[in-house]
Amino acid sequence: MATSRGSSYPPTTSLERPSRTFAARSTAPCGPPGSGSSPSTSAASSPVPSRSRSSPPVPDRPWEPPASLRGIAELDHDRAHRRGYAEAIYCEAKTPAQVRAIAAAVREHGTPTLFTRAAPDHADAVLAELPDARYDAEARLLAWPPTAPEPTGGLVVVAAAGTSDLPVAREALLVATYLGRECELVIDVGVAGLHRVLGRLDLLRRARVVVVVAGMDGALPSVVAGLISAPVVAVPTSVGYGAAFEGLAPLLTMLTSCAPGVAVVNIDNGYGAGHLAAQIAAPV
Structure with a gap:
């Protein structure tokens, strides 16, 4: 709460520092606004990009x-x-x-x-x-301050494999939000029920970057990365029974992902994942 x-x-x-403005580029919204935020667009007619800020x-x-x-x-x-x-x-x-x-x-x-x-x-x-x-x-x-800045750049989607992963997922979500990105949270889409993540494909494919938070076997980032074109930031959590070794098992799974385009942060490092996602989705 x-x-x-x-x-x-x-x-x-x-x-975040004031965002860069490019006069030549028009950026379409990446998806519907999430949780009170609105998509950001920029457009102008000059062919010369302006970097003034x-x-x-x-x-x-x-x-x-x-x-x-x-x-x-x-x-x-x-x-x-x-x-x-x-x-x-x-x-x-x-x-x-x-x-x-x-x-x-x-x-x-x-x-x-x-x-x-x-x-x-x-x-x-x-x-x-x-x-x-x-x-x-x-x-x-x-x-x-308590109020997040108006979102700019691309959409960041944070996907939590299970409800037990929510503390880390929410940390990533809030960090990216306060660094100025539009964010959406997807909960309980772990690989034990693949229909759940498949049911959110439209949202996942609208994202500029997807943060995937998972413990136990840590397989979800590879699944997501095999279904979308955006980069995936994988976050192993310390959720799981004994052989998960407090996050070591999902960390190794994510590091050895077969799907390309997966970046891995440290165990339970929601801050690092949210920060990296905000940088990836920054205005260009």
Whole structure:
């Protein structure tokens, strides 16, 4: 369930740098909008592509961490200027006090930020400093500012093999959404019932990229990659009985996929999958 509190800090800067605009190209929507988002189109008549974009102002002097942050972290506020997407904060193994100090620095600087692998005590720490942040408990992710940017680029479809894979699938979905992509979630289309994934082929074939999240035998990415022309980002999860070895079995299955065009991220790495998918589906 997603929550947000208050609206003390409502910056509108996206986690993604402003999208590139090409005057010569018209991009048709990749599919119907998902969950309140709308497809994005761009069109103009000039034959010369324009790469001009507005960017957040670059600070006059290098940012220096406040005393409360020294010895904890050195935040990379310039990352969006340097590589196009803002830094994310990995909360697992950090104390709530450390996460709160980081959230305070994020608020002071105004940098849009995702907090991943956030347990409830991490979420409380972030919300104490950023009360309007959105918290999705299932995905263990907080987003600040809470409103995702208007989607641009191509459609990202996230397919979860089973309901048990949903936490990782939702993490991928939200990351791609907050990086500015239109996203659709498909649930419970594992290979034990192939008719289920075949029934979603129209949607899968409209996607610019499909993220496939699966545990146990990890066979679903190969099946999907054999049915569509778009690249597949495969995410092994730690779901499964003993011989699945907490995600090692599906990881090896995905790495040895017979179908070409499958990229594999680490076990349970929904953040990495969503980020890669957002980059693949970025406006061109």
